Amino acid sequence: MSTTTLHLEHRFADALPELAVDWQAEAAPGPTLLALDEELAADLGLDPAWLRSEEGLRLLTGERPPTGARPVAQGYAGHQFGGYSPRLGDGRALLLGELTDREGRLRDLHLKGSGRTPWSRGGDGLAVVGPMLREHLVSAAMHALGVPTTRSLGVVATGRAVQREQPLPGAVLARVASSHLRVGTLQYAAALDHQQPGTGLVRRVVEHAAARHHPHVLDAEVPALALLEEVTRIQAELVATWMSVGFVHGVMNTDNVTLSGETIDYGPCAFLDGFDQAAVFSSIDTGGRYAFGQQPAITQWNLARMAETLLPLVAEQAGLDQDGAVERCVAVLETFPTLYGEAYAARLAAKLGLPTGLDPEVRTALVGDLLTLMQAARVDHTGFFRDLARELRGTGGEQGTPARDRVLDLPAYDDWATRWRALGPDPDAMDAVNPAYVPRNHLLQAALDAADAGDLAPFERMLEVVTHPFEERPEWAAYALADPAGGPFVTYCGT
Template identity: 40%
Template sequence: MSSTDGKQSDQIQLNLKHSFAEQLSDMAAFITPAKLPNPEWLVTSPEVAELLELPDSVFTDSQYLDWFSGNATLSNAKPLAQKYTGHQFGHYNPDLGDGRGLLLGELQTSSGHWDIHVKGAGQTPFSRFGDGRAVLRSSVREFLASEALFYLGIPTSRALGVFKTSEAIQRETTEQGAVLIRICQSHIRFGHFEYAFYQNNTELLETLVEYTHSHVLQLATDVHLTIQDKTLAMYKAVIRSTAELVAKWQAFGFCHGVMNTDNMSILSITFDFGPYGFLDEFDSKHICNHSDHSGRYAFDEQPGVALWNLNALGHALSPLLTKDQLSECLSQFEPTLVKAYSALMRQKLGLTQNDKGDQVLLGEWLTLLQQDKRDYTNSWRLLSNFDGNDDVFIDHFIDREAASKWLAKYKRRLLIEKDDTQTRLQKMRAVNPKYILRNYLAQQAIKTAEAGDNSELERLFEVLKMPFDEQPEFEQYAQTPPDWSKDLSISCSS
């Protein structure tokens, strides 16, 4: 079959489901995908293909790529764009939805239920003034970020792969066209509930809650449960899992960059990657999004913004829950976040015994990193290798006296630990990565890929699959970023 004839292909055997289309059609626009010219795989994830239980030929059989690129259709596919709204930088925007993405269908596998989503598939009724396309730069960034977070153990959407097209796409400059195949167990977001609420459509809101409760979150069900019971259970679950997600962001130094409510997953996974970034020099007020002029989504603001967004979700659920129920649920966010974050940071410090001074010890460590502008990831990894050699540790800092004082406190604290040194260090290295997705590394991979060389992209992807391993042959990927990396500008258009 030609890749441009648009014929139907039933040689691809996929048992697609369409629960969203069937149960929430009022929030869907059924779309014929645009035909994207000359698709060619750029980077792929065999691990995700295995997760989806796709055949080994998925990346070599042109029929799959034809389907992903809109050049072939499946008789059992129902491509659709989802409608939602949301608060963007704190302001409600009713004109949101999948403006360049399509849900091709849903797969049920032994590992669960998975949405197959194409990002960059062309215009939809929700594109507003956009072209519905994606570019190689942003597609590669999302591919790398989603996979890097997964291997760090942070809940996230995944990526099957990125393919490029022969289209030239106009952004700030003319760029290479590309498409991301994203998967996750659901694309339901806070903004879906806001859409139903602001439409004053309680029936739709109830249907959405029923769908999310049973199908997405798969919460315990009972014939005696009322819609209020289900809404309450759902809201509690989302608050808990959102707090735990943000705790991991803060522990690993990840900045999302654009935490609008339409980018908040009801599954509490990281998705809709744009101007994200991991911390290089530790700065608690770091702003990774150059479009965020007020610093609303700065690193240390992320927990507060998550709570703000959960308040917005609660407001959307207010027709189904009482004010007291909403307040009680929201009151659990902070203690859940603190408990999860504290547990992670104690692991990073190598502490297993309880001590009332641990919070102070952590605070002084972070203050030391910030005042000396030390690299966040590399400093934690250095601590994970501390075997008693004070000089190696102290030489890492500018303020040697402050570093020496903190180290002395840390060594005294370690005396109450039961693990021997090597056991402790082994545990610390399992939670303090050596390799993270730094913006400059992503940029280097993008530049070479744009020039037609995928080797750096593939190599970086392999490194990120084993972030906690030493990988001495890839030592350069763990080095402190070069000075020129500070000039990289990442905005919402990225």
Template identity: 50%
Template sequence: MSTANTTPLFPFDNQFARDMQGMFAPWEPAKVPAPRWLRFNHALAESMGLEADRLGSDEGLQVLAGNVVPEGATPLAQAYAGHQFGGFSPQLGDGRALLLGEVVTPEGKRLDIAFKGSGRTPFSRGGDGKAAVGPVLREYLISEAMYALGIPTTRTLAAVATGETIARDRPLPGAILTRVASSHVRVGTFQFFAARGDIDSLRKLVNFVVNRHYPALADAEGPERALGLLRAVQTRQAKLIAQWMGVAFIHGVMNTDNMTLSGETIDYGPCAFMEAYDPQTVFSSIDHGGRYAYGNQPGIAQWNLTRLAETLLPLIDAEDSDKAVALATEVIEAFPAEFDGHWLNVHRRKLGIPATQEDGPPGQDTEAEQDRNLVNDYLQLLHRHGVDFTLGFRRLSRVLRGQSSEWSSQFAAQAEPDLQAWSQRWLSRLPSDGTVARSEHADAMDAVNPLYIPRNHLVENALDAASDPGDMALFERLLAIVTRPFDEREADALAALAGTPEQTQGFRTFCGT
């Protein structure tokens, strides 16, 4: 008598496949010769209501390697277009990814489960559709670090080595990543159908995104639904980019096909965390002009949202294009002020400053403007003296604990007068309720200013070891550190330090395509 578990491995309920016909190509993952676990995210599986032990077994390995299509799956490659470094490609699509299906968590949240690196699709455009161990583990590491930092992000359920060798600039071991996302609809998805004049598909997309991500708009009809969606997406993106800026995260490739309608960070290709503060910092090897530099990210987000707005114009007003443009422009022009509000609140929390009811746009003589100047002046100090962004904020709380030298020692000696002047302004902005209150402020600052981020040299060391000779120990150690980013631990002291000049000089990241 068989004791095999016959219940489905995933309780799939595949809304996109069911409702969005014409927006994808049904496809199956390529078989791989010798799959083995790199890492399985047991905690994520449990939080999704999945049978984690079973999914992390040999049965699950064959499924997450693409060798077995699980019951209820409807694997498909999604269609989308996109502006890549400003140039429009009318057809991109999932060239090495497949949406396996969707599950609904015990809390009622619908999530996509998708492969990355599972082989060629109809959208591969000459590529092999594969992924290497290094880029797969980079996405695992950085996405889980972002989740631990409280930033909306796709997550990684599993990384599986395939037993293949794939050709890049040199032969590399192959791997497949299993990504979990609120959905994979992007600005580029809308651009794909707008470029073809397919208004019906655009309307279906609007309804899909509203029902899945913005239920508050469910009762909106006609033009107000499309315009309301644009406003809602803009709000989420303004907040997301402000959160990126608050932890010195550089996405590296903010093409329109890498901006989700859900407001999650997606596609961890040439991403990295800035160390010495400089708004012009670029790590991506393909970003020759600095389009996606750290300081350019808010402006690029607005540019991408403008491209989204263009796709929605026929739904905002089909009869009067000038009116549609005017209405969409009003929304897009509100982005800088909306972003600034989120950015200011992110940095207020980093400085332990309470919010005010007087918030207004930059330039007005308000408490908000004083706080804005205080933050910007501190960033200028960090920039002028080449101070690490993460430690520059984290060690500021030491001042409130009577350990000012641990903060000021990060700066050059000649910075002392400027530090004194700035710190007096900062301290005067904090509520003065005695020693206990100061300690509480310090604790609140430490709860939002991470001590541990994925330092670039540590990431590269871990990925190199995992790729050749296949040693996962450094990766596991670093993952454990960056997924507990706020609590100081003596054993992890070295992981908190910025890289040396030898480690940081000329550092570059790559797409891994």
């Protein structure tokens, strides 16, 4: 394998040239591989041994793209913490191109930290080791948990010092995604359509997104509305999955809402230790806009911004006036709470080992009462569900009732547990969906600090653990524990 035999397509750049700026990554003075997902490489038809070679590293940093490739910086807009930014784009990223994996799926190969682009807005376009390793590990953990996500193929140290508050080692992350089309892509396209009527850019984005992710949309009577329906459905399912594993994204701007339904951007993300609907970790989310319990509502708000971009096209395709198009889009958006509620309830029922076909009212009451107990005691979100299965089996150790011992209102718990046990929960089914391990915030930060100092061993050990989240091992016991120090944990956007 070589850069002369590897073929990267440029379908995005060809289909949507108004949203693509041809660009070249900055050279890395001394590239060194820090992390490589060999399984993902094999799925993409890439030879891991070649990726470790000098030529492979030059590909992963973007310095030496394959013959015939057309790297581009993508344009998009977005609402950031509720405020509209009309011109965002790939300020430190580059789409090298698309390749087809072994299952025939088209995937983006995209770089993060590859240097300045026309979208950099005064930034240096670079990234540093810690945040790139964070994305590599957390996205790998999310994939192992079954959460739809972009993934990291690898992280390469560039050999360049990057100035932040202090000089830090630079790095580039090679990201793989179903695509990088987002709500912000449609927002930018809508603005260009308004400036240059007749280009039909929103329509072409809809067609490109549908062809790539949701082909049935192209046959719909109103394709733009059908795309909104599909993205509403998959985003409801995605955020329900986040909530079920205690994931807090931290920066749910519209440019981080993908049309494919994958999680993207792991900057200030975190996982719950204590269950708390108001949990916020990001240093910049001072108002709690993206708190754990706010994530469903914010997702619906973001989808409303998507609907706004589609209104003229919905009106045109459906033969409606503006008011009629608004009515049709609002009807789609109003399905979100039900879609999300059903998806989340189904995941909680699975976490509780409940049989299928349960009366929805019984399920809803059981789940609601449990969440109230968990919130009141701030119980460890990950450990609690594993402890419930231990209680069912009678393998709770000396305590005997490890889940019960986590709550405050014991009579309420006993009443809840009696109702739950009467439904015949399956502890083996519970352990199949309730992870023993997630990336614990304090352990991940310690591993990243060690990596910054040149020691990758803690990072590599943690990566091994979180990519086997359901495989409980005695030697991994420390990775199952919440931060013993307690207290608030703060994350940063990771520039």
